[in-house]
Amino acid sequence: xxxxxxxxxxxxxSRDVGIVGYGAYIPQYRLPxxxxxxxxxxGSGGLPIKEKAVPGxxxxxxxxxxxxxxxxxxxxxxxxxxxxxxWVGSESHPYAVKPTSTVxxxxxxxxxxxxxxxWEFACKAGTEAVQxxxxxxxxxxxxxxxxxxxxxxxxxxxxALEYTAGAGGAALLLxxxxxxxxxxxxxxxxxxxxxxxxRRANERYPEHGERFTGEPAYFKHITAAAESIMxxxxxxxxxxxxxxxxxxxxxxxxxxxxxxxxxPEQIETGLLVSVIGNTYAGSALIGLTAILDVAxxxxxxxxxxxxxxxxxxxxSLRVTDRLPGHRGRAAxxxxxxxxxxxxxxxxxxxxxxxxxx
Amino acid sequence: xxRPDAVYILGVGLTPVGEHWQTSLRSLALQAIQKAMxxxxxxxxxxxxxxxxxxPALSGQAHLGSLLSDFAxxxxxxxxxxxxxxxxxxxxxxxxxxxxxxxxxxxVLVVGAEKITDQVGPGLDSALMASxxxxxxxxxxxxxxxxxxxxxxxxxxESGAPADALSGFSRAAHAHAVANPNAxxxxxxxxxxxxxxxxxxxxxxxYDAAPVADGAAALLLARGAAVRGEHPRPxxxxxxxxxxxxxxxxxxxxxLELSAARLSAERAYETAGVTxxxxxxxxxxxxxxxxxxxxxxxxxxxxxxxxxKMASEGRIALDGPLPMMTFGGSKARGDSGGATGVYQLAEAxxxxxxxxxxxxxxxxxxxxxxxxxxxxxxxxxTVLAGA
Numbered sequence: 001x002x003x004x005x006x007x008x009x010x011x012x013x014s015r016d017v018g019i020v021g022y023g024a025y026i027p028q029y030r031l032p033x034x035x036x037x038x039x040x041x042x043g044s045g046g047l048p049i050k051e052k053a054v055p056g057x058x059x060x061x062x063x064x065x066x067x068x069x070x071x072x073x074x075x076x077x078x079x080x081x082x083x084x085x086x087w088v089g090s091e092s093h094p095y096a097v098k099p100t101s102t103v104x105x106x107x108x109x110x111x112x113x114x115x116x117x118x119w120e121f122a123c124k125a126g127t128e129a130v131q132x133x134x135x136x137x138x139x140x141x142x143x144x145x146x147x148x149x150x151x152x153x154x155x156x157x158x159x160a161l162e163y164t165a166g167a168g169g170a171a172l173l174l175x176x177x178x179x180x181x182x183x184x185x186x187x188x189x190x191x192x193x194x195x196x197x198x199r200r201a202n203e204r205y206p207e208h209g210e211r212f213t214g215e216p217a218y219f220k221h222i223t224a225a226a227e228s229i230m231x232x233x234x235x236x237x238x239x240x241x242x243x244x245x246x247x248x249x250x251x252x253x254x255x256x257x258x259x260x261x262x263x264p265e266q267i268e269t270g271l272l273v274s275v276i277g278n279t280y281a282g283s284a285l286i287g288l289t290a291i292l293d294v295a296x297x298x299x300x301x302x303x304x305x306x307x308x309x310x311x312x313x314x315x316s317l318r319v320t321d322r323l324p325g326h327r328g329r330a331a332x333x334x335x336x337x338x339x340x341x342x343x344x345x346x347x348x349x350x351x352x353x354x355x356x357x
Numbered sequence: 358x359x360r361p362d363a364v365y366i367l368g369v370g371l372t373p374v375g376e377h378w379q380t381s382l383r384s385l386a387l388q389a390i391q392k393a394m395x396x397x398x399x400x401x402x403x404x405x406x407x408x409x410x411x412x413p414a415l416s417g418q419a420h421l422g423s424l425l426s427d428f429a430x431x432x433x434x435x436x437x438x439x440x441x442x443x444x445x446x447x448x449x450x451x452x453x454x455x456x457x458x459x460x461x462x463x464x465v466l467v468v469g470a471e472k473i474t475d476q477v478g479p480g481l482d483s484a485l486m487a488s489x490x491x492x493x494x495x496x497x498x499x500x501x502x503x504x505x506x507x508x509x510x511x512x513x514x515e516s517g518a519p520a521d522a523l524s525g526f527s528r529a530a531h532a533h534a535v536a537n538p539n540a541x542x543x544x545x546x547x548x549x550x551x552x553x554x555x556x557x558x559x560x561x562x563x564y565d566a567a568p569v570a571d572g573a574a575a576l577l578l579a580r581g582a583a584v585r586g587e588h589p590r591p592x593x594x595x596x597x598x599x600x601x602x603x604x605x606x607x608x609x610x611x612x613l614e615l616s617a618a619r620l621s622a623e624r625a626y627e628t629a630g631v632t633x634x635x636x637x638x639x640x641x642x643x644x645x646x647x648x649x650x651x652x653x654x655x656x657x658x659x660x661x662x663x664x665x666k667m668a669s670e671g672r673i674a675l676d677g678p679l680p681m682m683t684f685g686g687s688k689a690r691g692d693s694g695g696a697t698g699v700y701q702l703a704e705a706x707x708x709x710x711x712x713x714x715x716x717x718x719x720x721x722x723x724x725x726x727x728x729x730x731x732x733x734x735x736x737x738x739t740v741l742a743g744a
């Protein structure tokens with residue numbers, strides 16, 4: 001096997017691309033992890049998070065993607081008819097066959113002169129759509145492309161994942177660097193065949209390999225992707241004001257950040273899992289939106305996603321002077337976190353359709 | 358000096374117990390075999406005895422005798438798999454001992470190998486419970502942990518011991534694993550850790566139960582007559598005793614006696630011509646702390662209901678009168694199913710060869726190892742002596 005040279009592994013479009021608009025969405029309901037522990041008699045020690053966001057009974061990945069996309073458009077001030085791609089990454093698409101993306105595109109006014117497609121790669125379907133949009137815009141094929149990572153994650157009742165399987169995500173509108181709030185220095189993808197977590201066709205809930213989801217899966221891929229992109233760009237953790245890593249629970253991203261040489265202050269702004277849960281395809285992207293809500297011009301941000309199966313996408317970003325003037329045009333990520341209605345397990349079970357007779 | 362008719366362990370091979378997701382069963386076994394054979398490269402084994410209980414269920418692989426001997430470059434030799442659940446390792450040593458003592462072979466290999474962590478969930482639980490009585494226990498949902506819990510509850514009730522009476526076994530195992538590079542959990546635990554541990558199946562808590570993980574260990578054995586010249590550190594197999602009792606817990610007349618363990622120990626002592634007070638250290642099969650306590654009583658080191666005091670009084674530390682689980686035992690080295698008995702023997706051999714480094718017991722005289730199948734339906738007890 002011939003390995004590509006270091007520089008050729010970096011993904012770099014022929015013209016510079018950035019984020020011209022971004023938007024988050026988190027549903028308002030919260031299920032405390034202690035509620036899950038109460039019902040399943042699991043004790044209170046070592047809960048993986050504090051609480052997770054739960055979608056309302058009339059919400060799904062389509063409605064939530066539209067909310068996030070509208071926030072992105074509000075910040076960008078772009079005419080939606082100029083968007084040439086609407087891509088939604090999720091593992092909770094409402095339909096098995098029928099795109100989420102066409103409904104979203106229609107709702108935001110991007111139809112009909114647009115590409116539309118749904119992406120699937122476990123928790124990195126959203127960043128996969130971002131990689132593709134960088135290519136679409138960076139090649140000059142399109143001026144704007146909209147990439148969304150959004151999930152209403154499934155956790156089997158009583159499974160360890162039920163504590164964390166949350167709902168939410170973010171939309172990024174990509175466009176020319178000169179119009180951007182943050183620009184991409186470059187990106188990188190690392191993929192292997194690693195069966196750590198999966199959901200078979202027609203199955204309602206995913207299965208996982210328990211401890212196999214750790215070292216050979218999450219840690220191996222995120223570490224490799226982060227190290228590779230920093231090596232290619234000649235950067236070190238000290239060059240980044242902020243970093244966000246896929247956040248399936250609170251412990252994993254903290255541990256991988258420390259092992260890569262990042263300090264807790266660099267990841268705390270984007271580390272939201274303890275208060276919204278693991279938003280799967282939205283998890284890394286919503287960490288980024290929380291960072292963009294507060295970052296200053298010149299700040300650099302490292303984002304590394306992880307999707308089971310398995311792979312990681314890594315992005316190195318630089319905030320531009322345009323960000324402060326645009327970010328106030330839509331609700332911030334923290335606004336959504338503050339909009340909180342606590343529910344009990346029974347209400348959660350009804351909202352999530354777990355009481356089917 | 359070696360005696361022509363006696364049986365000796367001349368080489369040992371140990372691999373770390375752990376989650377070997379990148380290593381297949383045959384590769385793991387090969388690592389252990391190569392280490393053991395590498396200790397005396399001039400000896401070529403005539404037979405291979407494989408200890409394994411889980412490969413058919415978890416790896417879809419039976420027929421390990423042929424598979425592993427061929428993979429180890431020993432194509433053509435006599436080879437067989439020996440299975441008696443957790444006692445497989447000791448029983449493989451028994452077959453090796455008989456073959457050598459009978460003069461059927463001059464040199465043989467024993468390898469215990471298990472690949473456990475590639476599977477999770479109900480499939481793994483079922484495979485582990487195959488050590489019990491399927492019709493009367495497994496089919497009704499009993500698990501090895503639940504069976505240990507029934508016995509531990511009865512033991513605490515009858516002996517009047519305190520709730521944390523068995524914590525000493527777990528603490529000693531963890532303390533001894535710290536210096537063992539092949540151990541899964543190389544960290545000490547405190548009495549407070551034990552008292553605060555999550556309950557698994559009351560009264561069995563997290564620190565009463567040994568973790569299961571992948572591992573392989575091997576032994577190179579020979580008749581004294583085949584040992585040319587002076588081997589620096591031969592370890593003699595003085596006696597091996599094998600015994601059985603009912604597999605199902607409810608069939609036992611007295612659930613607080615490990616009768617197979619007692620019988621096998623008596624047979625081993627008799628063959629070896631020794632009594633329990635001659636034993637310098639003991640490697641019991643501590644898959645659950647209750648079995649360590651019951652094993653102490655069955656092997657004649659404590660009276661009925663008194664075994665727990667061995668650990669609570671600190672007598673089983675490396676510098677105590679009867680060190681136990683000297684490399685961490687199943688609790689902290691990790692339990693590798695049918696391979697565990699081979700780990701015990703290899704570790705005891707290292708003690709008697711004074712090669713145990715940070716785990717070395719003082720003045721090792723005779724070593725005793727004992728492995729159990731299931732809840733004690735098969736027991737193999739071995740007495741080993743240094744040169």
